[in-house]
Amino acid sequence: MKKYQLKQLLFIGLFLFTIVLHAQVTLEKEIKITDLAMYFNGERNQNSTNNGETTPHDYAYGRTLTPHGDCLKTYKNFVFMSWYRGGKSDRHVMLTRYNMETGSMKTIEFPHQHTGFKGKWWIGETHNTIAIAISPKNGTIHMVYDMHAYTNSGVFVNDYFRYSYSVENAAELPDEEFTLDKFVKDPVDGDYKHTTMDGVRNAPKYDRFTYPQFFLSDEGELFLTARDGTSHDGAQAFIKYDATAKKWGNFFYFNALGAASKGETHDWSIYGSMKYVDGKIRIGFQRRLRNGSDKYQYQNGVYYAYSDDPTGASKWKNHKGELITFPIVKAEEALVFEPGDLVETALKDNVHIVGGFNWTVTENGDVHIISKVTDKENNVTKNIHSYKPNGASEFIISTDFSGAQSLYTSGNDVFVVGLNSSGRPFVDRTVGGTNNFIRVYEQTSGRQFNKGKVHISNGKLYYYLLETKPNNNDDVRTTYLQVIDLSIFSSPKELAVSLVSPTNNQSFNEGENVQLFATATSDENQTITKVEFIVNGSVLFEDTAAPFTYNWVPNGFGNYTVKTTAYQDDGKSITSSEIFIEVKEIDKSDLTIDTYRLQNMESKQFLVAAASAQPVTMSNTAETEDKHWEFVKSNVNEKIVYNIDSKQSGILRATGGGFSAGAYLVVSTTKASFASDSDKIWTVHYNETDETFRFEAGNSKRFMYHDADGKVYTKNLDETNTRSIWRAIPISQTLSTENKNFTSASINVFPNPAKNNFVIKFNNLNKVSVKIYNLLGMLVYENSTEDNVLEIENNSKFSSGLYLIKVTGHRDKVYHTKLMIE
Structure with a gap:
């Protein structure tokens, strides 16, 4: 990595520690788009024969198709969203346009429908997304449908590729003129499903495509990219639209199909995306090699390249700026690093690298890539953030990252946008070229969602969201569009302070953490x-x-006032508006007020949901949704009982003595609550003395029990048996200590700023590891201790500037603070 002068370090530092400098991130609008988005409410079954129009809608991969894929774009003051309308007998293609200025919304219904898995209309297929784009050059609307790499055969003869497009300037027509007839019909079939983008039917050119996405160059040139081929021999193709001639050109291929016949050891397929960012066409991807003998179950590697040709037709280079083969045959030419090297296993098919991959580049040229690797042999998963600040020669590879599905950029900022554990949107931000993601926005109340798609444009975040419903009975769902103002372009000009969190009149439960x-x-x-x-x-x-x-x-329930005051060098200060919050006293025996992690008092492990009719398991960690539980209360036979409901896998069942997998095992059912069957209801027993619980199967006197064999049963046991005693820990609480004061742990550094030596004090922390990073994310100090104080001598390790201190304590709870060396 290049050396940076101190002046440059200080300049980077000013940006590194400036979070949402300019204004508070706010929810600007929330608009309901439809109550009729298609949802697959049947069973997962690729061989289903359930083709009745009024029966549940079975599916091949997942239940939700809307929103999915490249389905959300903006153009001038309009937001465009593609979707499918349910139910099972409907399935029509829909295009909605929302006017940000007037608030009006217009939807066009197309006559063609969702394809279905392998052409079987009654089997839902989540590959069948609808990518959408608008050409800024002539206002035409373009839609390409994911046909899941089907070929020109069987039911897909002359239906192997689907493309719809409009006349010029249709994108901004008045609502009354924004109608289906503004789209161009196929001259052969008279429908809106063109099998070509150049007017000539040519199956070898257009079949076998999947994962279509549009992107725009800085000059407003429109491109389409998609993968051609299969999951083990697939190439990233791309094509450019000529707005003047109103036609598309020819496909270029980033990588070669049939690599094994061109000098590589095996064929391979590409999994990633192509984008136009920071003035260039770029690609980030992982490779799936057709090789059944190595340790990789599916993908391997993190690869990245860019083109110095604005059309992408030549001059492709790797991240070091070295020219690579085009189309590339040996993916190693573009290799950044190998995630499989970060785990220990060498067993065949035991390195799992699927999901959690995305990348972006800031306007400053900082490259950011996220990925994930799982070691199946040792049950270890690592989330990875690899980033290369502009001017650096190598990537910084960090596993100090909580994981995400996608990265987004606007200006010189990098964002992670997603849904929190309650199903509400959040935004994390870091400055380009750094790994210091800070949550700058999070919704804590309001509607809950289970998926969404993001588009960022001109400082605004457009989030197309599918609302959560309590059961899977309906074959339609409600979607919303949220517009979140990121406020990233205004420049600070005067002293100002804002209390971002908490918000006025927000309420918290007693014992809950309040983030200031x-x-x-x-x-x-x-x-x-x-x-x-x-x-x-x-x-x-x-x-x-x-x-x-x-x-x-807060140390008690009641009302509190909160404000903040900022001071600058010359002594001038300013105080924010005062806000009011309420801390509510809670009934700690009532498990219906939150979502919980269930921790066994003897093993200290957490209850984990399983697949249908499979025994539950236990885990040392509790952050993922399969370890989150809700208690649904009802009155059965004049007795208060509960369903214990996983947020992911349905309610629990207490099996009997004849259960085939083992007598009296506790299993997941995937059934929704409430179920009053005697084997699915539980009686909750609360011990006020130590705030613990026992869970009795119905009124059987058999209690949920974590056996020494690692399995969870129901057993008839004395109330003092700690293997039948559980803690219910709200997911809002931090798992930092084993006593009930979960948020009491902290760290302090003094003196701070420091000239030479300094001390880190650990409050209510025992065994910890300490890492200190400089502003480039480089590790400059590492140690571990069981003492509550760590004295550190400078010894020229720390030059003047700001440093981040990361302390990892019990159960991998992480604490951060900052250090200034003068």
């Missing part, structure tokens, strides 16, 4: 020296470097 988060900007030629968090008129905490945050657990 403020943003502050200084007058020009000044800097912020500190920010104070003031609760009920007294300073609770002061922070001397951004991000200005503090995790606070």
Whole structure:
């Protein structure tokens, strides 16, 4: 990596620790799009013969098709969304246009329908997405349908490729003129499903495509990219639209099909995406090699390349700037690193690299790639953020990353956008070229969603969302569009401070963590020296470097006032508006008020949901949804009982003595609550003394029990048997210590700023590991200790500047703070 002068380091530091400098991230709009989005409410069965129009809609892969794929775009003051209308006998293609200025919405229904798995209309197929784009050159609308690489045969004769497009300037016509007749009919079949993009039917040119996506160059040139081929021999193709001639050109291929016949050891397929970012066509991908003998079950590698040719037709280079073969045959020419090297297993098919892969590049030229690798032999999963700051010669590979599905960029910022554990949107942000993701926005109330697609344009985040429903009975769902103002382009010009979190009149349960988060900007030629968090008129905490945050657990229920004051170099200060929050007293025996992790008191492990009719398991960690449980209460035979419902796999069942997998095992059912069957209801017993629970199967006197053999049964046991005693830990609480004061752990550094030596103090933390990083993300210090104080001598390890300290404690709970060396 290139060396940076101190002046450059300080400049980077100013940006590294400035989070949402300019204004608060806010939800600008939420608009209902439809109540009729298609949803597959049947069984997962690729061989289904259930073709009745009124029967449940079976499916091949997943239940949700809308929103999915490249289905969301903006053009001028309009937002365009593609979707399919349910139910099972309908399945029509729909295009909705929303006007951001007037609030009006217009939807066009197309006569053609969802294809179905292998042409079987009654089997839902989540590959059948609808990519959409608008050409800024002539206002034409373009839609390409994912046909899952089908060929020109069987039911797909002359239906192997589907493309719809409009006349010029249709994208901005008035609502009353935005109609189906503005789309061009196929001259052969008279429908809107063109099998070509150049007017000539040519199956070898257009069949076998999947994963279509559009992108625009900086000059407004429209491109389409898709994978041609199969999952083990597939190439990334791309094609450019000529807006003047109103026709598409010829496909170029980034990688070669049939690589084994061109000098590679095996054929391989590409899994990734092509985009136009920071002035160039670029590609990031992983490779699936047709090789059944190595340790990789599916994909391997992280690869990246870009073209210095604006059309992408030549001059492809790897991240080092070295020319590569085009089309590429040996993927190693574009290799960044191998995730499989970060895990220990060498067993055949035991390295799993699927999902969690995406990439982006900022306007400054910082490259960011996320990926994930699982070691199946050792049950270890690592989320990886690899990033290359502009000017650096190599990527920084970090596993200090919580994981995500997608990355987005706007300006010089990088965003992770997703849904939190309650199904509500959040936004994490880091400055380009860094790995310091900070949550800058999160919805804590309102509607809940189970999936969404994101598009960022002109400082606004457009989030197309599918609302969660309590059961799977309906074959339609409701979708919404949220518009979130990222406020990333305005420049700070004067002293200002804003209390971002909590919000006015927000309420919290007793014992719940309240994250205090403020943003502050200084007058020009000044800097912020500190920010104070003031609760009920007294300073609770002061922070001397951004991000200005503090995790606070109020020491009792009642009403609190909160405000924040920022100070700059010249002593000038400014105070935010005061907000009010309420901390509510809770009945700790009531398990219906939250979602919980269930921890066994003896083993300290957490209950994990399983597939239908499979025994539940236990885990040392509890962050994923298969370890999150809800209690649904009902009155059965004049007795209060509960279903224990996984957020992922349905309610629990207590089996009997004749269960084939083992007598009295506890199993998942995938059934929704509420079920009053005697083997699916539970009686909750609460111990007020230590705030623990026992879960009795019905009224059988048999209690949920984590046996020493690792399995979970129901057994008739004395109430003192700790293997039948459980903790119910709300998912909002941090798993930091084994006592009930979950949020009491913290770290402090003094002196700070430091000139030479400094001390890190660990409060309510025992065995910890300590890592200290400089502003480029490079590790400069590492140690571990069981003491509550760590004295560190500088010894020229730390030059002047800002550093991030990462402390990992019990159950891998991570704490961060900052250090300034003068």
